[in-house]
Amino acid sequence: EDQVTQSPEALRLQEGESSSLNCSYTVSGLRGLFWYRQDPGKGPEFLFTLYSAGEEKEKERLKATLTKKESFLHITAPKPEDSATYLCAVQGTGRRALTFGSGTRLQVQP
Amino acid sequence: NAGVMQNPRHLVRRRGQEARLRCSPMKGHSHVYWYRQLPEEGLKFMVYLQKENIIDESGMPKERFSAEFPKEGPSILRIQQVVRGDSAAYFCASSPDSLSGNTIYFGEGSWLTVV
Numbered sequence: 001e002d003q004v005t006q007s008p009e010a011l012r013l014q015e016g017e018s019s020s021l022n023c024s025y026t027v028s029g030l031r032g033l034f035w036y037r038q039d040p041g042k043g044p045e046f047l048f049t050l051y052s053a054g055e056e057k058e059k060e061r062l063k064a065t066l067t068k069k070e071s072f073l074h075i076t077a078p079k080p081e082d083s084a085t086y087l088c089a090v091q092g093t094g095r096r097a098l099t100f101g102s103g104t105r106l107q108v109q110p
Numbered sequence: 111n112a113g114v115m116q117n118p119r120h121l122v123r124r125r126g127q128e129a130r131l132r133c134s135p136m137k138g139h140s141h142v143y144w145y146r147q148l149p150e151e152g153l154k155f156m157v158y159l160q161k162e163n164i165i166d167e168s169g170m171p172k173e174r175f176s177a178e179f180p181k182e183g184p185s186i187l188r189i190q191q192v193v194r195g196d197s198a199a200y201f202c203a204s205s206p207d208s209l210s211g212n213t214i215y216f217g218e219g220s221w222l223t224v225v
Binding site for chain 1: 141143152153154155158205214218
């Protein structure tokens, strides 16, 4: 059974204070690892897909990296508008549905 | 290019009534997924459908819940005889066929409240 564990559960940063969110996973063959952002009362917004260990992707202040056991979402010089819950999910080979972690609630204070 | 469309956004039902949630996938997408998010919990997979076929329903409760994706029209998630524990946000998502990529895009959700 695919499993995803995200840490920390909650993170409070000062504006400009860089940090990383962790996503540890176990899956029987990784087809893709996904990062989403979810604001309160909204649906998950797609950020990145990573397919193989060593892959990195960037978007504005966010950078996602992938190893064989975990992924990191690095947030550089965050702004208050980066406050949201960040969700990690895996898709195993032979199965299209995603398995999600419980998310990391990020709060960036001005 | 419209995203995944869900309606209603908010639905209130009394215990014992039926709830029907509708989802139109993104244009060109042939795969639909339903997820449930209970208060303060993560997203849990319920069912995966293609047109006229249920492919994976391993996350669906055995009773009262059903889903369909007909040849014409939106996908429907149906909950019969709702109970308070069904109160949650229900998210629909869609993806293109595997040759076009496997990224799954979500709608804004339907919030069901059972009173």
